[in-house]
Amino acid sequence: MLALRLARGGHPLTLLRRLLVSCATAVVGFLLLAALSHALAHPQQSGTSLVRLVWCLAPLAAAVQFAAAVARTDPGSRSPSALDAAGVGPARIPLLAAVSTAMSSLLGSAVALVIYLHLRGQVASIPFDGAAVKLLAADHPLPIAATLVLLCVPPLVAAGAAALATRPGMLPATAGAGATAGGGTGTPAAEPGAHGEATGARHERAADYREAQSLRVLPGPLPASVTLPWGAAFIAAGLATETYASRSPEPLSLSAVLSNSAPGVLGGWLLTVLGLVLAGPGLTQLCGRLLAVGRPGAVRLLAGRVLQQEAVRIGRPLGVLCAVAAGGLAASELYGASPHDGARMFGPLALVGAALVVLCVTASALTAAAESRAARRPANAALAKLGAPRRLLRGAAALRAVVICVVFGALTWAVGQLAALPLTT
Known part of the structure; x- marks a missing residue:
């Protein structure tokens, strides 16, 4: 109910x-x-x-x-x-x-x-x-x-x-979560009198400390960086498996790959997809580190800090989106090599399924971006109280979007071309 x-x-x-x-x-x-x-x-x-x-x-x-x-x-x-x-x-x-x-x-x-x-x-x-x-x-x-x-x-x-x-530990903390009637953060309401005023002051100092922690320049633990080497290893293993399995006197057609006539090729594609999903958070965090390297300005520093902090939340959906785009690019290359053979495989139901995959992974990435924006709202409000102009936040958001599009777009193109190369030559 x-x-x-x-x-x-x-x-x-x-x-x-x-x-x-x-x-x-x-x-x-x-x-x-x-x-x-x-x-x-x-x-x-x-x-x-x-x-x-x-x-x-x-x-x-x-x-x-x-x-x-x-x-x-x-x-x-x-x-x-x-x-x-x-x-x-x-x-x-x-x-x-x-x-x-x-x-x-x-x-x-x-x-x-x-x-x-x-x-x-x-x-x-x-x-x-x-x-x-x-x-x-x-x-x-x-x-x-x-x-x-x-x-x-x-x-x-x-x-x-x-x-x-949504199990405990997976959901991000939000501002005001656990706020009570007394205005605290997860603590009972302060009692009236001197003791209540002292308790309220301690709660305010604790809230200020947590707010300062959320705006630290130096990043915290880096769990996403561990996934980047594993993701690169899986991508390399997948491409190598596909290359080895596609050795034949004639290039494999798209229908042969999709009809499971070449299971080694499909296995290599699956390893590559897994590698892209694993590499997404680590690659996002690496982009944030590169933005904040040297002596960055306020825009670069804020953009890099957000990318490092939100690497796990937005990196995985971006990795899935990158994998789907790379698979579509490889399939289009194979379709161009044998259009008549590929046309038999793409019926109305196949097109509906492919469209659903593209729309769902795109919507998942946008939903993750919206979740990240909601999680940053308290920090953005604190920056606005400190006098940060709105153009600073907009510039940092634009810089993050450009860097993510360039890096993941280049990775998608490279993986798609390498995945289609053994099957078209």
Whole structure:
């Protein structure tokens, strides 16, 4: 009931994010049901049907990542003081996030089922002059158990990812979180009298100390820097595996790669994707260090400090976005080498799945950027109180965006070209 009340009384932007989660889950559910239709229509091609089902994992992973990002920015999971007043402690926040995400995802699965049945002609007359009858195997009976299992997979996985993303220690601290009626930060209200005034003064000094800690010039621990060498190692291993597996008298076609005729190439691509995801936080932190090297000005120092502090939060979504863009670049190179062969692989369902992946990873990166901006709001307010001009903050934000786009754009182009090179020569 609490999750339903939070969903009903949420901010319009929060409701829009949850609606987008429902839409993403609906598309994933429809793709899973389409794979089931192919298996019903072609029982003798079990291998091809299995490949189609496995390729649905990419849209599923993108939708789950987006659902987890939305759960992290949910006001319910970022307001521990309000949840404490409602009797929900920090240990129950993951359960609340999982239930809210499951509700949105179940709505998407229901919409997917209605659209799927409508296109098969089982709800009303067959639309589009029966164009989807053959694609969705409308002349075969639909197994109820398999349909329900496939439709329950996205909500369950999304709910589990939301619970993991909001477990204690994963959510960033926000200003005012845990504030009490007395104006303190997570402490009881000060009592009246001299003792209350002294307690309030100590609370104010503690708040000032925490605010100063958030504005330190020197960075704190660097957990993201550990992932950069591992990411580089995985990228190199993936490219080497792909190069070794693609050795053949003739270049491999795009259909051969996507139909799992060359598992070594797909394995190399997966290693490369994992390397890009791991390298994202470390590369973001390295960009921040390079911006703050030497004797930086206020703009460079602030931009570099923010990139180092927010490396983990924005680095992982940027790494995923970089991996998807590099994969799309490599696929476009292969498609250009054999357009007729590649056209057979890119049907309407494949294009829908690819579009969903691109939109979900882009939305996840934007959501992470919004979360980072919300986490920096107290520090920006403190800088404004100290007399920092607004153009300083805008200049630092623009500098961060330019550096991130240049570095990750160059990495995407390089990895995409190197991934396609062994298959086109």
